[in-house]
Amino acid sequence: MGSTSRTLEITVLSCEDLRIGRKWVKKNTYVMVRTDPLNYRATKMDTEGGAYPSWNQRLSIEMPLHERFITLEVHCKTASGDKTIGTARMPATDFMGGYLPENYLNFLSYRLRDAKGERNGIVNVSVKANLPEYLSSNDNDKKVSEINACSMTSKPAPAIPIEDGKNFGFVTGIPIWSKNHV
Amino acid sequence: MGNCFSDEAGGKAAVGGTSSAAGGGAAAAANDAIDYYFKSRGFHGIFSQIELSFSATKLRDRDVLSKSDPMVVVYTKAKDGPPTEVFRTEVVLNSLNPTWIMKYAITFQFEVVQTLLFHVYDVDTQFHNVDVKMIKLDEQQFLGEASCALSENPFLVISKTVESGIPIPVCKTEVLKNDHNPIWKPIFLNIQQVGSKDSPLVIEFYNFNSSGKHDLIGEVRKSLADLEKLHSSGKGENLFSPNAGGHDRNKVLKSQLFVDKFSESIQYTFLDYLKGGCELNFMVAIDFTASNGNPRLPDSLHYLDPSGRLNAYQQAIVEVGEVLQFYDSDKRFPAWGFGARPIDGPVSHCFNLNGSNNHCEVDGIQGIMMSYSSALLNVSLAGPTLFGPVISTAALIASHSLANGGKKYFVLLIITDGVVTDLQETKDAIVKASDLPLSILIVGVGGADFKEMEILDADKGERLESSTGRVASRDIVQFVSFRHIQGGQISVVQGLLAELPTQFLTYMRSRDIQPNFLIL
Numbered sequence: 001m002g003s004t005s006r007t008l009e010i011t012v013l014s015c016e017d018l019r020i021g022r023k024w025v026k027k028n029t030y031v032m033v034r035t036d037p038l039n040y041r042a043t044k045m046d047t048e049g050g051a052y053p054s055w056n057q058r059l060s061i062e063m064p065l066h067e068r069f070i071t072l073e074v075h076c077k078t079a080s081g082d083k084t085i086g087t088a089r090m091p092a093t094d095f096m097g098g099y100l101p102e103n104y105l106n107f108l109s110y111r112l113r114d115a116k117g118e119r120n121g122i123v124n125v126s127v128k129a130n131l132p133e134y135l136s137s138n139d140n141d142k143k144v145s146e147i148n149a150c151s152m153t154s155k156p157a158p159a160i161p162i163e164d165g166k167n168f169g170f171v172t173g174i175p176i177w178s179k180n181h182v
Numbered sequence: 183m184g185n186c187f188s189d190e191a192g193g194k195a196a197v198g199g200t201s202s203a204a205g206g207g208a209a210a211a212a213n214d215a216i217d218y219y220f221k222s223r224g225f226h227g228i229f230s231q232i233e234l235s236f237s238a239t240k241l242r243d244r245d246v247l248s249k250s251d252p253m254v255v256v257y258t259k260a261k262d263g264p265p266t267e268v269f270r271t272e273v274v275l276n277s278l279n280p281t282w283i284m285k286y287a288i289t290f291q292f293e294v295v296q297t298l299l300f301h302v303y304d305v306d307t308q309f310h311n312v313d314v315k316m317i318k319l320d321e322q323q324f325l326g327e328a329s330c331a332l333s334e335n336p337f338l339v340i341s342k343t344v345e346s347g348i349p350i351p352v353c354k355t356e357v358l359k360n361d362h363n364p365i366w367k368p369i370f371l372n373i374q375q376v377g378s379k380d381s382p383l384v385i386e387f388y389n390f391n392s393s394g395k396h397d398l399i400g401e402v403r404k405s406l407a408d409l410e411k412l413h414s415s416g417k418g419e420n421l422f423s424p425n426a427g428g429h430d431r432n433k434v435l436k437s438q439l440f441v442d443k444f445s446e447s448i449q450y451t452f453l454d455y456l457k458g459g460c461e462l463n464f465m466v467a468i469d470f471t472a473s474n475g476n477p478r479l480p481d482s483l484h485y486l487d488p489s490g491r492l493n494a495y496q497q498a499i500v501e502v503g504e505v506l507q508f509y510d511s512d513k514r515f516p517a518w519g520f521g522a523r524p525i526d527g528p529v530s531h532c533f534n535l536n537g538s539n540n541h542c543e544v545d546g547i548q549g550i551m552m553s554y555s556s557a558l559l560n561v562s563l564a565g566p567t568l569f570g571p572v573i574s575t576a577a578l579i580a581s582h583s584l585a586n587g588g589k590k591y592f593v594l595l596i597i598t599d600g601v602v603t604d605l606q607e608t609k610d611a612i613v614k615a616s617d618l619p620l621s622i623l624i625v626g627v628g629g630a631d632f633k634e635m636e637i638l639d640a641d642k643g644e645r646l647e648s649s650t651g652r653v654a655s656r657d658i659v660q661f662v663s664f665r666h667i668q669g670g671q672i673s674v675v676q677g678l679l680a681e682l683p684t685q686f687l688t689y690m691r692s693r694d695i696q697p698n699f700l701i702l
Contacts, residue, residue: 109654
């Protein structure tokens with residue numbers, strides 16, 4: 001058994017060149033970070049940046065391992081209500097897996113598109129995927145020598161129960177080696 | 183009720199009370215006289231004269247037989263106090279969209295929040311010939327009201343003082359709109375810009391004027407060290423207005439400047455990182471496409487001149503390599519060719535220059551030159567021109583190094599004679615590599631038109647976008663055309679390496695990586 005999700009630290013940095021219709025956005029924008037329709041976090045509202053808002057706000061969100069994308073939605077509170085003015089999808093492979101080390105601080109930027117599919121600016125974020133708890137080690141200088149290897153732990157890991165009500169129907173088993181293991 | 187009035191547009195001129203009037207003679211005398219006029223009416227300190235004119239649209243029609251006959255009454259209101267009437271316009275007859283002729287001259291004082299209140303009344307016919315001052319407002323029909331505060335758009339200018347006495351501006355804050363208790367965004371200063379932490383600075387407080395002639399409200403004279411003390415004490419420092427007190431003295435104002443944040447940090451330079459143990463790793467990729475021309479013929483870009491004269495490729499390798507190898511500790515460089523068919527093989531867009539199947543590295547610049555010469559004998563030039571594979575291979579090396587905890591920064595030199603065949607493929611590879619410790623230097627040799635290639639160098643255009651919608655995290659490409667450099671003022675090296683420190687530092691600083699100073 002093991003953890004079925006990872007904690008992501010997503011710092012929503014800023015956006016560039018946001019428009020509604022043809023005009024530049026004046027104010028009151030915020031960003032929603034979503035893994036699915038029910039699991040999301042939102043930044044505070046930017047009131048001063050206009051078409052170039054910035055938040056520099058860190059959001060923590062749990063991402064189930066089977067999810068392949070994080071959706072970034074830029075919203076604007078206008079006189080006629082809350083509008084989603086741009087969306088981008090961030091593939092999990094951009095910040096997890098691949099050849100990058102665990103805990104790498106990724107700086108990522110994406111093209112935003114509006115509901116009609118037209119380009120509407122850029123969103124800038126930084127993402128750090130935290131190791132599932134039982135894989136973290138006391139040794140801060142550990143090196144990951146293989147692409148998908150897990151780290152060497154110096155003590156046996158505690159058992160992690162599967163969270164109630166969140167049984168997704170499959171289990172990810174990741175073997176653990178201890179120092180004493182030959 | 184609609185209301186509009188002109189303030190800044192209606193002519194706002196700073197009169198008297200501003201800092202040191204330049205020049206003497208009549209101009210100075212006139213200022214003295216105006217100064218005295220205002221002082222005698224209780225206006226001290228810095229002020230501006232504003233004229234308000236009034237008009238209104240879509241007023242309600244109260245009269246049965248004709249339209250309303252409106253008049254404006256203006257009140258000033260100090261914070262939390264009752265309104266005080268200060269002015270009345272004339273009565274305009276029979277209009278729901280009046281423009282009044284009488285204008286109100288108001289003296290705008292920085293230090294006091296001045297709220298204005300406007301009431302519009304419909305004046306009953308029987309009072310139309312009465313002096314407006316005599317009209318009793320409670321006998322008239324009230325049409326509506328509006329209020330506003332006189333706008334205050336402050337910003338700061340920080341200047342260093344020099345021997346000649348005239349302060350030289352070093353930086354300034356943004357202009358805040360309509361703010362009597364301004365809090366500006368942080369400003370960043372290099373201590374070198376002002377001299378030292380103890381150098382005296384002048385911090386001037388201005389009110390923004392759209393005419394460009396900003397009103398000086400007051401100033402403070404402090405060094406950076408003084409500002410640091412002010413921050414830690416939490417106290418405010420009173421502004422003073424120079425030469426506004428009597429007898430050429432400075433008048434201390436009630437407004438205070440507070441330092442909300444003060445932090446000092448060391449900004450390391452490129453050289454600091456290199457001295458501190460960060461390594462530059464040089465990698466090179468050479469274009470072997472057929473457009474270079476048959477290497478055996480003298481007009482080919484790949485011609486190896488028996489006299490020893492270096493061709494364009496060799497020159498670029500030597501010039502760039504010699505600088506970069508200085509910072510590469512093991513002097514072993516990955517070297518590739520692309521766009522050619524190695525003996526008995528299909529076209530490869532990333533083959534090891536040394537001819538090996540297992541490893542891509544060569545020893546030193548000499549190693550590159552030797553592998554290059556022998557590769558020319560062992561491959562058939564082909565095409566098309568694709569950078570994606572060599573960029574991806576270099577990116578893989580960079581990320582493996584990261585995964586192993588290395589503090590290396592990689593520099594890939596691509597030498598090419600032509601325009602890339604698939605620009606989007608190249609953009610995709612660059613975007614994917616843009617968050618790695620990697621810079622890509624591209625030298626264009628020969629006579630081709632490299633206009634399209636300049637798109638890859640983001641300072642000449644927009645941020646690169648991949649086909650999947652990801653945008654480059656930073657600009658990691660520098661493109662230089664050899665032809666433009668030759669005979670010019672700068673060398674190929676200078677053109678290519680100009681951006682390298684910035685690209686490197688952006689990477690390091692964004693991650694808060696500091697140089698590790700090796701203790702020997």
